[in-house]
Amino acid sequence: MTKQRAVIDLEQSLYSPASIALKTHGIAGDQNMLTTVKSMWRKLGTGAVVVNTPETVATAKELRWDMIVDVAVIGFGGAGAAAAIEARDHGAEVAVIDRFNGGGSTRISGGIYYAGGGTRIQQQAGVEDTPENMFHYLRHETADAVSEETLRKFCDDSPGNLYWLMQQGVPFNASQCPFKTSYPSNRYYLYYSGNESFTPYTNDASPAARGHRAHGPGVSGATFFNPLENAARTRGAKILTQHKAVGLVTDQAGRTVGVRLRRFASGSFAGWLHRQLYSVLIFSRYGAMYLPAITWLLRGALEKLEAAYTQGFSVRAKRGIVISTGGFFYNRDMVTRFAPEHLPGMPLGTIGDDGSGILMGESAGGATARMDNVSQWRFINPPESFVRGVLVGRDGQRICNEMYYGAQLNEQIMTRAGGEAWLILDKSLFGQALREIGPRRAMWFQTASALVYLFVAREKAGSLAALANKLGIPADTLGQTVSDYNRLSAEGAEDPLGKPADHRAVLAKGPWYALDCRVAGAVRNPSITLGGLCVNERTGAVLDKNGNAIAGLYAAGRAAEGVASHSYVSGLSIADCIFAGRRAGRHAAGGDQFQGGRHRDEK
Structure with missing residues (x-):
C-alpha cells in the first residue's frame, strides 16, 4: 500500500532508559521493568506520523472488520464528544477513536x-x-x-x-x-x-x-470536557483510546466506509507506558511551552512506542465517519508550508494537533481552506493597567487600541508594525500593574506572564528619550505619540483608535518602561490554526474541490473550516466545536441521506 507521510518536526533526540524514573505498575520488580524498557528501547524506530492513502474496496463487505458501528468519530475532544453524543441520541451505534487518552485540546483549555x-x-x-x-x-x-x-x-x-x-x-x-x-x-x-x-x-x-x-477552580477545561466524556460513555458510545487512525477505507462508489487504526495490545506494558508518558506531557505542558525540548522528548518517545508496539485494527462505519482531530500547529512542516510567518509562535493545544485528520480528509479527496490562517495571541491584561499604556511600533507611532483581544492585538502588531511592538508605561502605571496581579484579579499563569513583562522582557530608562534610544526608535516621534495620548486622556476626548476614556491614563513621570511585545520577543505568543477541511455548512459533510460532498465523511472543530476560521475570541473555538460537532454527528447518524455525494435536501 502506498503511504503518504506527514512528518511532524524532524527533531531527533537520544534517550537513556536510565534517565526515566518509573514506578512498578503490575510488573514484578524494578529490575524486570528496567529490562523490559531496555528491550523496548532497542526496538524503537524513528517515529513519524503516517497517513495512508485510502484503501479502496469493491464493497465494505469484502473486508473482515474488527468492529462494526454506524458512526466512527476520529478524535475525542470537544467536537468529537458532541458528535458522539448527538449520533447516539439519533439512534446510531458509535465508536469514538482517540490516539491518546481523550479530551484533546478542550480538556486542557480554559473551558x-x-x-x-x-x-x-x-x-x-x-x-x-x-x-x-x-x-x-x-x-x-x-x-x-x-x-x-x-x-x-x-x-x-x-x-x-x-x-x-x-x-x-x-x-x-x-x-x-x-x-x-x-x-x-x-x-x-x-x-x-x-x-x-x-x-x-x-x-x-x-x-x-x-x-x-465552566464553573470550577483553576483552568476549567477538564470541568468542561469531563461531563461530555461521561455523557458519551453513559449513552453507550464505544470509547477507543490509544487507537491511532492511520487511513480511511473507501468503496468503489467513493463512499468512506471505514478506518484503519493502530493500537496497543490490551494490557501491554507498552500501552501503559504510552498512557503514562502522555499524562506526563499534559501535566508538564506549561513548562513545555517555554522549554520545547520537553515536548520533543516525550513526543518522540510516544511516536517510537506507537511505531514499534502497535498492531492493526479496523472499524467499519456503516453510516459515516466524523473527523474531529484538531488543528495542525504541532506539525511544523505544515506550518512552514502554509503559515511560515507564524513559526515563532508557541503551540497551544496537544501534540495531537498535528494535522493528521486534515491530511486524512485530503487523502479521500477533501478540499481545504484558510490553512494560512493562524491565531496568535498577545495578551497584555491582566494587569488591567497595561491596557492604559501606549503600544508603539519601531517608528514610535501608536499601533492600535490597546484593549483589543489578544488575537486582534497581535494581528495589528504583525500587519501594521511588522511584528515589532513595545508597550510604554510610566512609573505610576508600573506600580499599579504590580498591585493588580494578585489572586483576586489574576490566575497564576497570568501573574507569571505579567512578572516576566515587568522584570524580564522590558527596557527601563530615566527619561522617555533615553528609553527610545534603548529601543532604537525615533525619540521625537515617541515623545509626540505620548504627548498626543496624554492630551486625549486628560481631556477625555474621543480616541481615534477607539479606546474608552476610562482605560486611558496620563503618562507623566519616570522611570519609563517598555514591555517587549514583539512577535519574536521573549514572551512567546500562544498559537492555534484556524483552517481545515471544507464542509457543507448545513450537514458538516467534507467537500471535494468541486464543492460536492464526499459520501460518508464529515468533519468538525479545528480540523474543519467553521465559525472560528477567520478570527478568534476566547470561547469561540469550543463553541464552534459543539455547534459543528453536533451537526456532523446528527447528519452522520442519518448517513443514508447522502446519495451520489449531494444532500437530498439541497437545491
Missing part, C-alpha cells in the same frame, strides 16, 4: 464557551442580549468564514446549545467579572471574552458578556 443571544446564565447575570445582537457583533469577528445563514443559525442556536451542555452536566455560573481580563479569576465565570465593549464593534451591536467559563 471558555462563547454563547449569547440570551442564555440562562446571561439572564441570571442581568445581561441583555439577543441572537440578532450577537450576530451583528460576530459578523465583525467572523467576516466571511461562514455564510450569513450559518452564522445566524449559530447565534440562534447559542442559548439552546449552552443549555444542552448544562444537560450533559457541564456547570456554569452567572458571576460576572467587573474588569477587563483575558481570563477571569476563580471569583468570576462570565466575562467579556472578545472586543464587545468598544468601537468599532459597538457601532453595530450593544456590548454583552458572552464568555461562559
Whole structure:
C-alpha cells in the first residue's frame, strides 16, 4: 500500500532508559521493568506520523472488520464528544477513536464557551442580549468564514446549545467579572471574552458578556470536557483510546466506509507506558511551552512506542465517519508550508494537533481552506493597567487600541508594525500593574506572564528619550505619540483608535518602561490554526474541490473550516466545536441521506 507521510518536526533526540524514573505498575520488580524498557528501547524506530492513502474496496463487505458501528468519530475532544453524543441520541451505534487518552485540546483549555443571544446564565447575570445582537457583533469577528445563514443559525442556536451542555452536566455560573481580563479569576465565570465593549464593534451591536467559563477552580477545561466524556460513555458510545487512525477505507462508489487504526495490545506494558508518558506531557505542558525540548522528548518517545508496539485494527462505519482531530500547529512542516510567518509562535493545544485528520480528509479527496490562517495571541491584561499604556511600533507611532483581544492585538502588531511592538508605561502605571496581579484579579499563569513583562522582557530608562534610544526608535516621534495620548486622556476626548476614556491614563513621570511585545520577543505568543477541511455548512459533510460532498465523511472543530476560521475570541473555538460537532454527528447518524455525494435536501 502506498503511504503518504506527514512528518511532524524532524527533531531527533537520544534517550537513556536510565534517565526515566518509573514506578512498578503490575510488573514484578524494578529490575524486570528496567529490562523490559531496555528491550523496548532497542526496538524503537524513528517515529513519524503516517497517513495512508485510502484503501479502496469493491464493497465494505469484502473486508473482515474488527468492529462494526454506524458512526466512527476520529478524535475525542470537544467536537468529537458532541458528535458522539448527538449520533447516539439519533439512534446510531458509535465508536469514538482517540490516539491518546481523550479530551484533546478542550480538556486542557480554559473551558471558555462563547454563547449569547440570551442564555440562562446571561439572564441570571442581568445581561441583555439577543441572537440578532450577537450576530451583528460576530459578523465583525467572523467576516466571511461562514455564510450569513450559518452564522445566524449559530447565534440562534447559542442559548439552546449552552443549555444542552448544562444537560450533559457541564456547570456554569452567572458571576460576572467587573474588569477587563483575558481570563477571569476563580471569583468570576462570565466575562467579556472578545472586543464587545468598544468601537468599532459597538457601532453595530450593544456590548454583552458572552464568555461562559465552566464553573470550577483553576483552568476549567477538564470541568468542561469531563461531563461530555461521561455523557458519551453513559449513552453507550464505544470509547477507543490509544487507537491511532492511520487511513480511511473507501468503496468503489467513493463512499468512506471505514478506518484503519493502530493500537496497543490490551494490557501491554507498552500501552501503559504510552498512557503514562502522555499524562506526563499534559501535566508538564506549561513548562513545555517555554522549554520545547520537553515536548520533543516525550513526543518522540510516544511516536517510537506507537511505531514499534502497535498492531492493526479496523472499524467499519456503516453510516459515516466524523473527523474531529484538531488543528495542525504541532506539525511544523505544515506550518512552514502554509503559515511560515507564524513559526515563532508557541503551540497551544496537544501534540495531537498535528494535522493528521486534515491530511486524512485530503487523502479521500477533501478540499481545504484558510490553512494560512493562524491565531496568535498577545495578551497584555491582566494587569488591567497595561491596557492604559501606549503600544508603539519601531517608528514610535501608536499601533492600535490597546484593549483589543489578544488575537486582534497581535494581528495589528504583525500587519501594521511588522511584528515589532513595545508597550510604554510610566512609573505610576508600573506600580499599579504590580498591585493588580494578585489572586483576586489574576490566575497564576497570568501573574507569571505579567512578572516576566515587568522584570524580564522590558527596557527601563530615566527619561522617555533615553528609553527610545534603548529601543532604537525615533525619540521625537515617541515623545509626540505620548504627548498626543496624554492630551486625549486628560481631556477625555474621543480616541481615534477607539479606546474608552476610562482605560486611558496620563503618562507623566519616570522611570519609563517598555514591555517587549514583539512577535519574536521573549514572551512567546500562544498559537492555534484556524483552517481545515471544507464542509457543507448545513450537514458538516467534507467537500471535494468541486464543492460536492464526499459520501460518508464529515468533519468538525479545528480540523474543519467553521465559525472560528477567520478570527478568534476566547470561547469561540469550543463553541464552534459543539455547534459543528453536533451537526456532523446528527447528519452522520442519518448517513443514508447522502446519495451520489449531494444532500437530498439541497437545491
